[in-house]
Amino acid sequence: MTQKKYDLIVIGSGPAGFSAATRAIDFKKSVCIVEANHLGGAGIMNGALTSKAMWELSKDFDIASSVSRGYRASGIIANYKQVQKTIVQAAKQKQLQMLSQIETFSEATDTHGSLCLKYGWARFIDSHTIEIKRKDGIEQIKGDNIIIATGSRPREIPDIEIDQERIIDSEGIMNLKEFPERMIIIGSGIIGCEYATIFSNYKQTEVHLLDRQHKVIPYEDDDVSEFVSKSLENNGVIIHHTANLRTIRKRSDCLEVVLDYQDGHSTVIEVDVAVVAVGRIPNLDNMGLENVNIQTTERGYLDINDVCATDNFQSCNIFAAGDVSGHAQLYSVGELQGRFIVEALYGNQDYPLDYSNMSTLMFFKPEVAAVGLNEKACKSKGIPYKVATYSNSLINRAVAMRAMDGFVKIIVSDDGENRILGMRAAGPQASTLITSIAYQITQKNTLKDIRKNVHPHPSISEGVQECLRVFEGKSIYKPQAFPDLIKLKSWKPEIQG
Known part of the structure; x- marks a missing residue:
């Protein structure tokens, strides 16, 4: 069997894999990307891009349907098939951009390396050989270095069969033929709350959200969790706090969902669709990891070192990036790791990987952004802190936008240094606000370093400026x-509580 050889083989074309591949051609390397399903992985299809496209459309529909802004639009309807079509167009546009780049760099030149895309299931034969299985046959390729970037898939619930028709996960959202009249979302983390926001925005679905704990987004501070919970309820979402799913019974005309509450009582509700959103697990099945002596952790992830190698960097040529690595399952983390591996391999590594200040965006109503430590983290680490919160209803731009739900919350150290430790923001442009504070945290800046910054008026970012002034009484x-x-x-x- 003829085996073509590459400088780098990347298994998976999601944000981690594609960023690694495109960075490697900068070093004039030959790269082969192996993809089992959709180009772009969950970063494009059935994940980040499609869900955010759906959120944007639902937000626009919600604003257009509003009757509190001095105008009333008539005849506004949302057709699920047309919404689907628009979302698919967004995903296809991104995939075509990726394909265009792959074709552009299909041949190496004096200034860049080459990219090759092969579809099929990848399996390790040895540390330099990958078998690609397709419907029409099997191919083997060899690589000096290999990056595992196979991403993740939705986690299942024991004894609950995902049929992707009535009981679905995030990959089955696009299978719906119309807006369901009644829906329950099982899981109150980011994914669950995002879909609860999306479907409640369209006002065509009665949305139930199952929350096993007392608050949604439980890892955030109580004020953030309560804000998100209240916002969902104001949008029409029915939240079932402290409830556990016992079972789902399929009836001919509905699903019967049995919920058991912590106080001992049970409730049965009828819905048309159940969405399972209880996290994601890495895609590492049937990859032949045993052939290269790679084992997964107790949680099922790959154990990587500070340069994302699966073993000692000097003796290892197999790396891992993205959701399989066990770090935060964020697009930005995968992209960062993919690029970092290539730079570590080929000699242009400027700085070590730092996961401490990864910004997170939560697409609710309104959007919520986070970076750095929250109060819970500070307390668990024993870090003295001060925290200021400033409402959007006092920010002129938010008032003008009639979008006053939200706040800016900044945490600084209370040790005499006043270092910026973290920020949470909710409301319009929260994703933009968070970037400025993320930079300040990375630079280890203090209140003194940034208080001279002057923000333009009227802007949402003035909320950051005023929140910082609160610390000094100004x-x-x-x-x-x-x-x-x-x-x-x-x-x-010393002041617990």
Whole structure:
């Protein structure tokens, strides 16, 4: 069997794999990308891009349907098939961009390397040989180095069969033929709350959200969790707190969902569709990892070192990036790791990997963004802190936009240094606000370093400026006048509570 040889083989074309492949051609390397399903992985299809396209469309529909802004639009309807068509167009556009780049670099030149895309299931034969299985046959290729970037898939619930018709996961959302009249979403993490937001925005579906704990997004501080929960309920979502799923019974005309609550009572509700959103697990099945002596962790992920190698970097040529690595399952993390591996391999590594300040965006109503430590993390680490919260309802731009739900919340160290530790923001342009504070955290900046910055008016970012001024008692609007809108408190390890 003829075996073509490459400098780098990348298994998976999601954000981790594609970023690694395209960075490698900068070093004039020959690269083969092996993809089992959709080009772009969950970063494009059935994941980040499609769900965010759906969120954007639902947000636009919600705004257009509003009757509180001085206008009333008539005859607005949402057709699920047309919504699907628009979402698929967005995904296809991105896939075509990726294919265009692959074709552009199909041949190596004096200035760049080459890219090759092969579809099929990849399996290790040895540390330099990959078998690609397709319907029409088997091919083997060889590589000096190999990156595992196979991503993840939705986690299943024991004894609950996902049929992708009535009981679906995030990969079955696009299988729906119309907006269901009644839906339950099982799981109150980011994915569950995002889909609850999307379907409730369209006002055609009665949305139930199953929350096993007392608050949605339980890893965030209570004020953030309560804000998200209240926003969902105001949007019509029915949240079942402290409830566990016992079973789902399929009836001819509905699904019977049995919920058991912590106080001992049970409830049965009828829905048309159940969405399982209880996290994701890595795609590492049937890859022949045993042939290269790679074992997974107890949680099923790959154990990587500080350069993403699956063993000692000096003796290992197999790396892992993205969701399979066990780090935060974020598009940005996968992309960062993919690029970093290539730079570590080919000699242009500028800085070590740092996962501590990865920004997170949560597409709710309104959107929520996070970076750095929250109060829970500070307390668990014993870090004394001060925290200021400033409501969007005091920010002129938010008032003008009639989008006053939201806030800016900034945490600084209470150790005399006033280092910026973290931020949470909710409301319009939260994703943009978070970037400025993420930079300040990375640079280990303090209040003194950034208080001279002047923000343009009117802008949402003035909320960051005013929130920072709260720490020094210099904000334009004072907590004494608006105790519910501006808050300042502190915590130290010796003052527990």
